[in-house]
Amino acid sequence: MQESVWKPGAMAVGNINELPETILLELFTHVPARQLLLRCRLVCSLWRDLIDLVTLWKRKCLREGFISEDWDQPVADWKIFYFLQSLHRNLLHNPCAEEGFEFWSLDVNGGDEWKVEDLSRDQRKEFPNDQVKKYFVTSYYTCLKSQVVDLKAEGYWEELMDTTRPDIKVKDWFAARPDCGSKYQLCVQLLSSAHAPLGTFQPDPATIQQKSDAKWREVSHTFSNYPPGVRYIWFQHGGVDTHYWAGWYGPRVTNSSITIGPPAALMSPSPHAQNADCVSPLRPERWSEAQACPALPGIPPPTPLSANPECRQGATGAAKGRDSRSVLACGLPQNAPYLPAHTSWVRPTPADELGPAGTPMSAEPRTSACFFRAKASAFEGLCPHLAPTAAMALVSINELLPENILLEVFTYVPARQLLLRCRPVCSFWRDLIDVVTLWKRKSLQEGFITEDWDEPVADWKVFYFLCSLRRNLLRNPCAEEGMTSWHIDSNGGDQWKVESLPGDHGTDFPGPKVNKYFVTSYELCLKSQLVDLKAEGYWEELMDKFRPDIVVTDWFAARADCGCTYSIRVQLVSADYITLATFEPPPVTIHQWNDATWTEVTHTFSDYPPGVRHILFQHGGTDTQFWAGWYGPRVTNSSIVISPKMTRSPAPSTAQPRPKVGEEGKC
Template sequence: MILSGIPEGALLEILSLVPAYDLILRCRLVCSLWRDIIDSPALWKKKCQRDGLVSKLSQRIPPDWRMFCFFHLKKKNLLKNSCASEGFQHWNIEENSGDEWKIEQLPGAHGQPFPDEKVKDYFVTSYGMCLKSQLIDLEAEGYPGHWMDAMQPDIVIRDWYAARHDCGSMYVLDVQLLSKEKTIIEGFLPDQIFIEQWSDAKWSQIEHRFKNYGPGVRYILFRHGGKDTQFWAGWYGIRVTNSSILIDPGDLSTYGDKTETFGYVLILILMIYFVLYHIEEVRSRSLCEIGTTNMWAPYSLKRNLINNPWALDDFNGWTIKENGGDKWKIEDMPGGLGEEIPNPFVTKYFVTSYRSCKKSQLINLKNEGFSDDIMDNFQPSIVITDWFAGRRDCGCEYELLIQLLSKDKKTLHEFHPKPVVLPEGSNSQWKHITHTFSNYGPGVRYIYFEHGGKDTKTWAGWYGVRVTNSSVIIMI
């Protein structure tokens, strides 16, 4: 085996160049040596240095280098619709006095431009108190409780506010870190800010960073608003926009101290392509060919047999069975009026249209390394998982069909649940369906996977069900 001659130090250098999700979901499955290297703090420290997340001269050490890396990869604004581009969606209106909340375009009457030209709109209050809020579920956003407790990353709150030039106003902000039971662990409640009439109307930012808040934080409550101070009918109160909550593991970087030359980096890149080229050679071997004492066997077989489950390679690997309406399409997560999937590595999905769209894969078990003897004598469990979601503004229908087939492609066993209908106005969160085939008897040689659906409103475009992260795993 050509891979066995590469020193562990060289492998660590090579693997540190691989994207994080490929390390966990692909490279880690190759063999026990690669698994141990990828599980080591040294690999993730090296990767953080290469990605510019930490200086080689830094004296600070995070509790877990891998978590530190993934917290940076996941970094995003957890507040949805922070710039009023989707009306009041995702916001809970707690108080709506006077002439109620309203959305206006920047710069607004007697206002100033916003520092970021990408921000086009703002929320504006009236002469009675107006408050709105969002409750962020950290687990649902991809931050597991044990990660939050172990790392306790900084939680950075930012909000922008401004007044009209011709009217005074008042601004309030309240942020709470909550436990699983939604009891307050720590809070930020600054004094009310009063802006006098005839101010310069420039936008101001308020920022707070939660640190060392202890274990147990599972939710973040963000609440802001205000009113005008002269009780004028209309919308003369405080204006707010571009609010943000970021989970920040900290900055350990000092840029400009990289010592690798261009030639050294180029050599490493060539080496990684050389090594990864042989992964499929290893994976394609059957258990009988490898032998039960070979360390590659358990890691090469237990893997996802679906090719291109995350739409990273267009429609390669898939057979389009039905392509109705405006046909299948690939979109970036979370998509219009959608939600992020809990898996932070999944960045794309397949989406259907207003007529039935279905696609499939036929898995040849022998080609995937599962010999007839393994399938007939051991009958390992076959676990099927598929993820699907709809848009908030349109209903959709999802379908799934799984068949275990014989050598002649006759159906031996089948899983064909009733179509799942997601009504208009649903929360658009990703859902998954799982089925396990066990004790299915001898003769299984192929697995047929088919899924898809459509929207239920027959709207032109891509308003149908979304699917991604499909998997077929044989539990060797």
């Protein structure tokens, strides 16, 4: 198939708004919800009205499995219902102790301190959730631990929380040992942006007597109709044993959860919800404000487009008086968040069937032609008056849409959905999705390249995926979270410590975003991280066949008044932890009375053996004067970045440290 090239005059071939509105509505069901509101809804009044239909959001809920075919519970706002259901999950991290005390703040750690234990076989049978295998246990002095949930970081924007005020459901499970009494306590608070309490759930402590049945007990509470302004949720629980026995005889806790769901008011009957589907969604002239979904809180209404000459309908337009513009003609916002869709037209390809760059190994089309089939049962359930006729029972989108329009539509579909779901539909879609033009335009749309890009790229599809995955794979590189995410391999002298820049006898970092650093002591201090590439999104065939460049960077400095020795070691290892490649330059010794300048060391792994599944990063050092305190090398702003390999040879990287001044930090 010849590569399709977009030409400015190509829009004369046809306008996407000339499609039957049933087809447009079906297309919108496969577009990610945030893209519908932040990009598609702003294109023209026709798209705005279609996207505001109750029918669209009810069908998206059905496709995602949020409701079933026989759902009969009324919903006041299907758009809000869809977003709340798509965000629904446990907001507490590590609730069942599978990761030790990761994510928990140990507020009080009395007695023999908190401990993690395994559920016995008998306990597993008794616990209602067979996925729970561990629990936290307290001791003979009070033990309390907590988490703070940042709602905005979890995807719940401010207007959604203030206007809709969804139900916040809190649950916790606790039990006592049968041979010892215990006292369990729980406190949950809804906090404002200034951390002022807006709602509190704090039941009386539960005391369980000695020789109890040791059964697991659930405590739950639902916050509803709380004041506006909730931005955080603080969860704290724990307890103490009542016999003051050494060891871990206090209450056991596990399977804690905070979930946010649709409020009762959203599920109540309303004339709007009941009548919206009783009016034809295909006749814009019959729409009214009472028949369309209200705009989502926090999403601004679209600007009227009728005054824009580029958006006016010509003599050959779909209907007089309707603002109609194509996706390309007036463009869509390029800075909106890009979220993956979870809808499908065909069965998704399992991960083990994927070939290079996520393409299915089998090139056989799943269907002989690409069709949107309008099922009578689905249409009748969503819109009783829209029972499909024989003429609309089978409509080929490939016959209705010019190739350039279909290519433009594909630029707004998430990349993984293109490969896993759209590409297997038919040979025409497969060939269209494989053209270079599509992936080059997606790269331009996402800002991975500029209009004047002239550097050759061997494979634009792989280039796009690597650019979309590109980030620092090391967590907490600049000590903003203390020693979190780092494994302390050696902790000699006065041990590792975190200090603020510039530090005693130090200098400022070249980049303004770096504010802290790690510092070593008078005996060897080493710390490390192990990066799991598959967990970070880099599948096996991508690493083995294309072998993208792996760029490692670290920054170190010495105190001006003390000498030190710095060392770094980076290894590419296989799934069995066999070393496949190593970067380990000789240790760097800096003498006393130096200029304390920050120095960068960098190395690029390329053309390494196949089979790389993990990356081990380790660095540290010691001072050369053996002074008590923290006089060893300072390290910060470490990074591991996987980048596309260009056709043209990249600039040679150096394995030897070199000072870099004026570059911005990469935290």
